[in-house]
Amino acid sequence: MTLEKLSWKSIIPCCSMVDGKVARSKKQARKQVSFQRLTLLDFDDPSSPLSADELSNSFIGSRLINFTFTDLREVTHHFSSANFLGEGGFGRVYKGFVDEKLRPGLKSQVVAVKILDTDGLQGHKEWLTEIIFLGQLRHPHLVKLIGYCWEDSNRLLVYEFLPRGSLENQLFGKFSITLSWSTRMKIALGAAKGLAFLHEGDKPVIYRDFKASNILIDSDYSAKLSDFGLAKDGPKGDDTHVSTRIMGTHGYAAPEYIMTGHLTTMSDVYSFGAVLLELLTGKRSLDKSRREGKHNLVEWLRPYLRDPKRVADVMDRRLEGEYPIKGAQTAALVAFKCLSHYPKPRPTMDDVVKILKTLQEENNGTDSSISDPMTTVTLNSEFSSGSEKNKDVAAPEMNRNDKFLNEENQGYGWRHRINRQRMVVSYSDTALYRRD
Ligand SMILES: Nc1ncnc2c1ncn2[C@@H]1O[C@H](COP(=O)(O)OP(=O)(O)OP(=O)(O)O)[C@@H](O)[C@H]1O
Ligand SMILES: [Mg+2]
Numbered sequence: 001m002t003l004e005k006l007s008w009k010s011i012i013p014c015c016s017m018v019d020g021k022v023a024r025s026k027k028q029a030r031k032q033v034s035f036q037r038l039t040l041l042d043f044d045d046p047s048s049p050l051s052a053d054e055l056s057n058s059f060i061g062s063r064l065i066n067f068t069f070t071d072l073r074e075v076t077h078h079f080s081s082a083n084f085l086g087e088g089g090f091g092r093v094y095k096g097f098v099d100e101k102l103r104p105g106l107k108s109q110v111v112a113v114k115i116l117d118t119d120g121l122q123g124h125k126e127w128l129t130e131i132i133f134l135g136q137l138r139h140p141h142l143v144k145l146i147g148y149c150w151e152d153s154n155r156l157l158v159y160e161f162l163p164r165g166s167l168e169n170q171l172f173g174k175f176s177i178t179l180s181w182s183t184r185m186k187i188a189l190g191a192a193k194g195l196a197f198l199h200e201g202d203k204p205v206i207y208r209d210f211k212a213s214n215i216l217i218d219s220d221y222s223a224k225l226s227d228f229g230l231a232k233d234g235p236k237g238d239d240t241h242v243s244t245r246i247m248g249t250h251g252y253a254a255p256e257y258i259m260t261g262h263l264t265t266m267s268d269v270y271s272f273g274a275v276l277l278e279l280l281t282g283k284r285s286l287d288k289s290r291r292e293g294k295h296n297l298v299e300w301l302r303p304y305l306r307d308p309k310r311v312a313d314v315m316d317r318r319l320e321g322e323y324p325i326k327g328a329q330t331a332a333l334v335a336f337k338c339l340s341h342y343p344k345p346r347p348t349m350d351d352v353v354k355i356l357k358t359l360q361e362e363n364n365g366t367d368s369s370i371s372d373p374m375t376t377v378t379l380n381s382e383f384s385s386g387s388e389k390n391k392d393v394a395a396p397e398m399n400r401n402d403k404f405l406n407e408e409n410q411g412y413g414w415r416h417r418i419n420r421q422r423m424v425v426s427y428s429d430t431a432l433y434r435r436d
Contacts, residue, residue: 037136037137038059039132040129040233041233043128052150055150060131063135064148065147067148071102071149072158075098076096083096091116091117093112093113095110095111096158109146110163111146112160113159114159115156116154124155129228129230129231130157130227130229137197137205139193141193142198143160143226145157145159159226162217162218163219164218164219167213170217171212172212172284179221179279180319181319181322182363184279185279185327185331185359187217187221188275189356189357192349194223195225199265204233205234206232206265206267206268207230208263209230209231209248209249210225210275211274214226230247230248240262240264242263246261251297252285255341256342264343266343269338270339270346272349273335273336276338277297280332281315283316285297285298298339305332305333308329308332311325311329312325312328314332324362338352
């Protein structure tokens with residue numbers, strides 16, 4: 001297949017094209033629910049910070065369960081190591097079980113309880129940000145926040161439990177099964193739908209921390225976005241971007257955002273491209289154990305993505321060729337467009353959803369042999385020895401600090417995030433949006 005046959009326009013579903021332009025769906029099916037969503041600004045009054053009582057009596061509080069610390073200690077068996085699920089920059093996560101013995105009417109269910117492990121303003125701010133967003137936004141591809149605990153210095157969050165953990169575990173975990181092509185595309189589509197929902201609402205939300213560890217996987221491989229501590233409300237009125245401190249994760253953050261601190265929904269699109277590339281190649285977006293020049297997956301493999309003839313060279317070897325070549329070329333082109341150096345040529349998440357949907361339909365229609373997510377069962381560790389290429393596939397667990405930008409400048413210390421002072425440099429639109 002030639003590159004011309006696989007041009008970007010040719011893979012955007014024709015039903016959405018009007019006069020050569022992509023028409024925005026009038027229905028905007030993902031429009032935010034009918035109530036007016038409260039934004040971070042509504043809570044941002046430094047002269048009178050929100051109290052625990054005010055939160056629990058607020059509209060958001062009324063949608064969530066206000067657990068006591070004793071409740072959560074009991075449901076996790078005293079935060080026992082047997083219930084430990086994982087740990088991120090926020091703190092530890094434990095499995096628990098809640099039912100109506102705890103609160104009348106509470107559905108019996110398994111939950112994940114996240115404990116903020118340090119106090120401090122920034123930690124509290126991210127904890128509250130998560131509650132403000134996830135307390136209001138509900139969507140099949142966003143993790144459901146069930147409740148919270150705010151007692152003295154304790155800050156906890158209680159979510160629905162996603163049995164397959166994070167995409168990072170699924171894709172790179174030492175003992176995880178190899179995800180088939182159709183499962184990878186299902187996960188990509190689910191995550192894309194979650195992002196599109198955030199971007200297309202009446203009050204758009206910029207997620208800002210899209211990465212494999214923040215995509216949680218349900219038993220049926222449905223993907224849900226978690227971790228809204230860094231989320232931001234999109235620009236208002238005529239503003240083209242939001243200016244923020246630069247925070248995010250190396251290997252996923254968009255170049256213009258790192259350079260300028262200017263945040264747009266297109267920054268999320270770039271991060272989506274990085275995750276899609278991880279799904280295609282089975283390699284981490286950043287891995288310093290790879291050879292010089294290959295640490296950053298996007299910089300290393302971007303040139304392969306635009307050339308259909310070279311796509312097979314970068315596909316995850318664990319797939320053992322079990323994928324439709326045209327589908328892989330299309331997905332690679334989507335990743336390539338999302339990873340455009342400048343934001344303007346990137347597609348919207350709405351466009352990405354449309355294309356990934358057509359891939360799924362084609363896959364279901366023409367290739368039943370790869371519709372079973374469990375088709376290829378191989379231990380990742382089998383790839384840890386042997387050829388140089390395989391060495392790249394099985395990267396050892398990274399030092400957690402490597403995951404975050406600007407380690408040497410952790411303004412708030414407690415969380416290894418990029419935390420650089422807001423840049424005073426203001427780039428002109430032409431510079432920022434120049435095509436690559
Ligand atoms: N709702 C959940 N259901 C099941 N497992 C979960 C849930 N939330 C978190 N986990 C597990 O806990 C781990 C830690 O999650 P957490 O979001 O705190 O950190 P992270 O995403 O790995 O890192 P970061 O701080 O960079 O976001 C996840 O990798 C996942 O395995
Ligand atoms: Mg996370």
